[in-house]
Amino acid sequence: MAQSLERLRESASQTAGPYVHIGLTPNFCGIEGVYAADLGAAMVGEKARGDRIKVKIRVIDGAGVPLKDALVEVWQADAAGIYNSPSDQRGAADPHFFGWGRQATDMTSGECVFETIKPGRVPFFDGRPMAPHITVWIAARGINIGLHTRMYFGDEAQANAQDPVLARIEQPRAASLIAPRDGDTYSFDIHLQGENETVFFDI
Amino acid sequence: MTGKNPPSNLRPETGAFFQRDRAWHPPAFTPGYKSSVLRSPRRPLLSLDNTLSEITGPVFGHDILGELDDDLIYNFAAPGKAAIGPRIIVHGRVLDERGVGVGGALLEVWQANAGGRYRHRRETYLAPLDPNFGGCGRTITAEDGSYCFRTVQPGPYPWPNGPNDWRPAHIHFSVMGHGFAQRLITQMYFEGDPMIWKCPIVRTIGDPKAVEGLTAALDMQATIPMDARAYKFDIVLRGRRSTLFENRREGN
Ligand SMILES: [Fe+3]
Numbered sequence: 001m002a003q004s005l006e007r008l009r010e011s012a013s014q015t016a017g018p019y020v021h022i023g024l025t026p027n028f029c030g031i032e033g034v035y036a037a038d039l040g041a042a043m044v045g046e047k048a049r050g051d052r053i054k055v056k057i058r059v060i061d062g063a064g065v066p067l068k069d070a071l072v073e074v075w076q077a078d079a080a081g082i083y084n085s086p087s088d089q090r091g092a093a094d095p096h097f098f099g100w101g102r103q104a105t106d107m108t109s110g111e112c113v114f115e116t117i118k119p120g121r122v123p124f125f126d127g128r129p130m131a132p133h134i135t136v137w138i139a140a141r142g143i144n145i146g147l148h149t150r151m152y153f154g155d156e157a158q159a160n161a162q163d164p165v166l167a168r169i170e171q172p173r174a175a176s177l178i179a180p181r182d183g184d185t186y187s188f189d190i191h192l193q194g195e196n197e198t199v200f201f202d203i
Numbered sequence: 204m205t206g207k208n209p210p211s212n213l214r215p216e217t218g219a220f221f222q223r224d225r226a227w228h229p230p231a232f233t234p235g236y237k238s239s240v241l242r243s244p245r246r247p248l249l250s251l252d253n254t255l256s257e258i259t260g261p262v263f264g265h266d267i268l269g270e271l272d273d274d275l276i277y278n279f280a281a282p283g284k285a286a287i288g289p290r291i292i293v294h295g296r297v298l299d300e301r302g303v304g305v306g307g308a309l310l311e312v313w314q315a316n317a318g319g320r321y322r323h324r325r326e327t328y329l330a331p332l333d334p335n336f337g338g339c340g341r342t343i344t345a346e347d348g349s350y351c352f353r354t355v356q357p358g359p360y361p362w363p364n365g366p367n368d369w370r371p372a373h374i375h376f377s378v379m380g381h382g383f384a385q386r387l388i389t390q391m392y393f394e395g396d397p398m399i400w401k402c403p404i405v406r407t408i409g410d411p412k413a414v415e416g417l418t419a420a421l422d423m424q425a426t427i428p429m430d431a432r433a434y435k436f437d438i439v440l441r442g443r444r445s446t447l448f449e450n451r452r453e454g455n
Contacts, residue, residue, distance in 0.1 A: 008300045008439045012413040013228045014390040015236070015404060016375065019321045023313025023375055026339045031322055034278050034337050035269065039311075062241035069325070075260065075383045085259035086215035087381060100261035107324075122255050125219075135256050139388050142238030144229035144407050146386055150256075169249060193245050202223065202248035203257045203384045 013145035020071045020139060025104045040102030043116045048096040050079025050117035054185040057112050059105060059138055062193040066110025070140035073102045074114055081120030124164045131159035148201045151188045154180040173199055218444040219253035220384045221300055229407035236403045237364050253384060260383040263309045265343055272341050275354035279337030286336035288317025288355030290431035296348040297378065300442030304348025309379040311341040319358030328360050353431060359398050371398035380440045391436045392418045
């Protein structure tokens with residue numbers, strides 16, 4: 001026998017269920033007057049540096065239908081590649097850019113749109129630069145534990161080709177993480193299952 | 204709203220997170236919970252060592268909180284009114300797997316009213332709405348990870364899965380720790396509820412110990428006499444590896 005490591009175990013996940021909006025986007029679902037605004041609704045301050053872009057996300061089920069009750073959160077670096085987080089000690093982040101956003105998918109179209117800026121490059125743990133990317137997290141009825149994935153940018157072919165994370169994914173699945181650009185809008189369709197199943201991460 | 208300042212005087216932690224024990228959490232595909240069938244990834248997850256994108260995460264200051272955000276009995280009620288139902292305090296700590304309190308964690312909760320009815324356009328249960336109950340609340344943990352809110356005990360409710368499935372009474376919890384890899388949504392159940400072990404959503408979890416970890420204990424020492432009983436519910440987030448020997452700094 002040896003001394004116990006005495007670690008606690010992470011609380012087990014449970015689905016967010018169909019009414020996740022009540023807790024996380026109450027104004028969106030008509031519960032007004034409790035919070036002034038839904039948290040994460042605005043990511044970008046007026047003076048934020050960087051290229052303004054829109055990221056349009058859909059989450060599509062195994063029958064090919066976009067989820068109309070999903071909750072999507074995004075987390076990204078600022079235009080210089082710095083995260084607005086105490087755990088990023090490389091320098092000051094843009095004070096006008098929060099880096100985190102939260103949207104419910106539309107109850108009719110199944111889409112949600114994040115108005116944000118294009119992130120800069122962030123180093124991989126070995127120091128090589130990763131291609132610009134946005135971390136995406138999804139919760140919904142039927143999803144037992146939140147799903148982590150990443151969105152890369154369709155107009156960054158050269159950076160994407162050198163990205164150490166994309167390089168670990170066999171082709172053609174890496175393409176599931178690359179969002180095509182149309183004007184100032186990137187469209188990211190996340191497929192939960194099927195032939196085009198998106199790559200999800202155990203991070 | 205946030206910034207580089209950690210929520211306490213502690214040095215911010217920059218290590219990677221302990222690996223998640225996927226056998227402890229429910230798997231994605233759980234046919235007993237029918238909604239999971241078309242919404243479960245079928246391919247293996249890609250394991251990825253944490254990079255800055257996962258180690259970092261948004262941190263929220265107390266300035267986002269309104270005075271009644273942590274009091275669901277009053278935060279939606281008309282002036283002079285209160286939500287109907289058994290009044291309870293829910294309190295506890297947010298810890299990480301090392302047993303360290305997680306200060307500055309954002310907790311957001313939502314629940315049905317005392318009759319088991321949600322305030323939501325898709326809700327179809329015949330139990331009535333309570334005009335003075337919205338069903339959402341939030342708080343931020345203190346430096347030692349402790350938190351507290353007041354609400355009414357939610358009722359159980361039927362849901363369309365099997366022909367006669369009911370959810371045990373529960374409160375949904377969303378937790379934001381210090382790193383995006385710690386992001387967690389779970390549910391709190393109530394000690395002694397016989398509905399817990401019958402529920403197909405509870406049963407997506409394989410290990411009964413993991414369910415016990417989601418079951419709050421009646422805590423008569425934390426009640427407010429003549430006002431509210433109390434339940435104690437601790438939440439555990441992923442721990443972090445120490446970076447002590449990776450970037451040793453002066454004074455470390
Ligand atoms: Fe529920």
